[in-house]
Amino acid sequence: MKIFIGGAWPYANNSLHVGHLAALLPGDIIARYYRKKGDEVIYVSGTDSHGTPITMRAKKEGISPEEIATYYHNEFADCFNKLDFSYDLYTRTCEEFHKKGVQEFLKQIMANGYIYSQTEKQDYCPNCQEFLSDREIEGTCPYCGGIAKGDQCEQCLTTLNAKELLDKHCKACGHSTILKDNTHLVFALSKFQNEIQQLVDSSTDKWRLHAIGESIKYLNNGLIDRVITRQLPWGVDTPFEGFEDKKIYVWVEAVLGYLTAGKKVAEERGIDFSEFMKNSDDLLTYYTHGKDNIPFHTIIFPALLLALKENIKLPDYIISSEYVNINDEKISKSKGNGVIVKDLISEYDSDTIRYYMIANGPERKDINFSYEDLEQNHDKHLVGEYGNFVNRNLAYLIKKFDGIVPTGEMDSKISDIIDKIYILVGKNIEKGNLRNAIGQIFELVQIANKYYDEKQPWILVKENIEEFNNVTYTCINLIANIANMLEPFIPKSTNKVFNMIGVNETSWKQIVVPQNIKLKDVEILFTRINEKKVKTR
Ligand SMILES: [Zn+2]
Ligand SMILES: [Zn+2]
Numbered sequence: 001m002k003i004f005i006g007g008a009w010p011y012a013n014n015s016l017h018v019g020h021l022a023a024l025l026p027g028d029i030i031a032r033y034y035r036k037k038g039d040e041v042i043y044v045s046g047t048d049s050h051g052t053p054i055t056m057r058a059k060k061e062g063i064s065p066e067e068i069a070t071y072y073h074n075e076f077a078d079c080f081n082k083l084d085f086s087y088d089l090y091t092r093t094c095e096e097f098h099k100k101g102v103q104e105f106l107k108q109i110m111a112n113g114y115i116y117s118q119t120e121k122q123d124y125c126p127n128c129q130e131f132l133s134d135r136e137i138e139g140t141c142p143y144c145g146g147i148a149k150g151d152q153c154e155q156c157l158t159t160l161n162a163k164e165l166l167d168k169h170c171k172a173c174g175h176s177t178i179l180k181d182n183t184h185l186v187f188a189l190s191k192f193q194n195e196i197q198q199l200v201d202s203s204t205d206k207w208r209l210h211a212i213g214e215s216i217k218y219l220n221n222g223l224i225d226r227v228i229t230r231q232l233p234w235g236v237d238t239p240f241e242g243f244e245d246k247k248i249y250v251w252v253e254a255v256l257g258y259l260t261a262g263k264k265v266a267e268e269r270g271i272d273f274s275e276f277m278k279n280s281d282d283l284l285t286y287y288t289h290g291k292d293n294i295p296f297h298t299i300i301f302p303a304l305l306l307a308l309k310e311n312i313k314l315p316d317y318i319i320s321s322e323y324v325n326i327n328d329e330k331i332s333k334s335k336g337n338g339v340i341v342k343d344l345i346s347e348y349d350s351d352t353i354r355y356y357m358i359a360n361g362p363e364r365k366d367i368n369f370s371y372e373d374l375e376q377n378h379d380k381h382l383v384g385e386y387g388n389f390v391n392r393n394l395a396y397l398i399k400k401f402d403g404i405v406p407t408g409e410m411d412s413k414i415s416d417i418i419d420k421i422y423i424l425v426g427k428n429i430e431k432g433n434l435r436n437a438i439g440q441i442f443e444l445v446q447i448a449n450k451y452y453d454e455k456q457p458w459i460l461v462k463e464n465i466e467e468f469n470n471v472t473y474t475c476i477n478l479i480a481n482i483a484n485m486l487e488p489f490i491p492k493s494t495n496k497v498f499n500m501i502g503v504n505e506t507s508w509k510q511i512v513v514p515q516n517i518k519l520k521d522v523e524i525l526f527t528r529i530n531e532k533k534v535k536t537r
Contacts, residue, residue: 002282003400003435007045008289008297009093012072013053017330017338018369022357023321024289028085028359028436030286030319032488035086035427037508042276046091046098047073047149050235051437052135052299053248055056056172058234065234079341083350088265093236093250093257100258102253105308106228114188114307117242121152121179121363123162125170131182131231132170139165153290161224161293185243187252193223199302199314207298207318208432209292209364215298220417223299229250258287259312271404280315283437286432288319320364320434322483324369332342339369351490352378352529358434358489359442375529382493385445386482386525389452393475393498393520400461403519405501408466408473410512418446418481418510425485426508434489441485448478473513476501480511493525499515 007027009026010020024045031043049069058065058300073092080090091098101412109115110187123132134150142164146155150162163169168177182350200207200215207215229238229247235247259277268275287297297499305312321332331338344353359381360367397403421444428437452475483497484505498504500522505511 001039002204003039003041004030004262004285005043006287008293009048009254009257010076011051012047012049012069013057014337016076016341017331019290019324021341022324022362024288025354025357026319026432027288029434029488031086031430036506040263043087043260044089044260044265045087046093047076047255048250049092049094055232055234056267075342079345082345089261091261094255095185097264098257098260099236102236102256104249105256107239109307112309113305115185117183118186119181119183122182123168123177124180125175125177127173127175128170132177133230134162136171136176137162137168138171140167142166175479184227186225187228188225189223192306194300195306200378208315208320211294211298211318211320214294218295229515237245243310251296251300257298274310277312280310283313284316285313286317286319287315291320291322294320302519317432324362325366326369328368351492354490355382359438361435362466363435379528379530381442382526382530389445389448390497390525393479394519397519398522405476405517406469406472407515408469410477411474414474418524422509436488441482445482475512480513484511525528
């Protein structure tokens with residue numbers, strides 16, 4: 001199989017918070033799983049360097065947009081690296097190859113007849129003497145009466161057209177806006193109404209429920225053509241004559257980044273990317289992002305793909321996450337209550353963070369993040385269940401047998417259970433049901449601990465050495481297989497376990513540990529957070 005995974009492109013205008021992490025982490029687990037299965041995976045993402053929020057912030061702080069974009073890009077890349085994300089490429093939209101790629105795609109879409117020009121009255125601030133982009137306008141939402149930016153209502157989350165807003169004024173200076181003629185390029189989104197409807201109808205078992213719901217909402221309102229050029233100094237240049245002063249709107253170029261970044265990876269591997277992405281049963285495509293990004297991935301991106309007429313596969317799986325709340329409140333910049341990923345990494349191990357964000361991930365409803373809950377999850381599951389099973393077995397063998405694992409026979413019932421769990425977990429990962437997947441692995445951990453408690457190897461060692469050997473060998477096999485299944489989720493501890501028992505199997509099937517191995521570098525897998533805190537105080 002061929003697998004394409006696109007992680008959403010975080011905006012380079014602020015630090016990553018736990019909501020971003022919850023939305024992006026599923027992509028890494030899916031990528032690691034398929035690589036383990038031996039499939040050819042292309043997993044890409046990058047920093048969205050353009051867009052009005054960045055230009056606006058640069059203006060406010062008196063520095064260049066590029067400086068801001070670079071600062072956050074480096075921060076994001078460092079966070080993903082420290083959290084063991086396995087992107088094949090984490091790039092950014094201000095790279096030359098991306099800009100050129102987007103321009104080529106747009107020329108093709110234009111040649112296919114899906115881009116046209118249109119002169120329209122546009123919001124203009126007479127005080128700043130500038131045409132304003134949607135985000136530079138503030139006004140009242142016509143649907144709920146809340147405060148809305150030009151492109152989206154902050155309160156009811158409806159995506160808006162700036163024309164619909166009431167009481168419009170310039171966000172920068174507060175002056176009321178006027179309308180003035182401006183010529184823009186428009187993408188004929190409305191022409192794809194039927195094809196997108198078909199896509200949504202055929203995806204009900206693969207997309208997350210809210211992705212289906214949100215897309216149907218748009219389709220029922222009728223898809224409308226959308227302006228794709230902006231009057232901005234920073235962005236991807238428009239590749240058409242007469243539009244040299246304009247840039248491509250980020251909602252077009254950022255999603256096309258999946259193709260430019262994917263192509264870059266394919267080139268480095270010496271494979272043909274357009275062949276790789278062709279619509280076929282051999283290819284599965286996944287897109288992971290937060291729920292505020294749904295329509296860009298379920299409607300706009302597929303429509304752009306269709307407009308290219310290259311027979312590129314439309315999204316198979318939409319892995320869209322709900323929100324992460326902090327102390328039961330929505331994360332908001334104005335409240336400053338977001339938990340910043342950078343801070344989280346400085347305090348906790350990557351496996352602790354990854355485990356917590358997946359085992360409690362916002363797959364079907366919003367979740368609540370708290371440090372207390374994260375620490376309890378770590379202590380209870382990673383230390384108390386998984387770590388305990390590994391340590392009680394390995395430490396005993398070090399102490400009593402100089403680290404030599406005795407020759408024994410694997411318990412066939414346990415072996416059958418392991419086989420079954422590989423299949424169940426694999427199916428859940430493939431569908432993006434990662435909470436269930438990791439839950440099933442931890443059921444195996446519980447089975448393992450129960451097996452150990454019932455067999456009482458510390459008594460068998462005195463009374464029935466043959467049975468002791470069998471039980472111990474079975475437990476070592478359980479450890480190897482649990483670690484192998486957990487690798488997509490918490491890779492760091494898996495590497496430690498593999499190193500201790502000398503296994504480096506990397507496929508998604510039952511590992512059979514060789515007889516008579518000698519353990520090495522045995523160490524405690526996870527330390528209790530609460531104990532550690534007491535000690536350091
Ligand atoms: Zn103004
Ligand atoms: Zn509203």
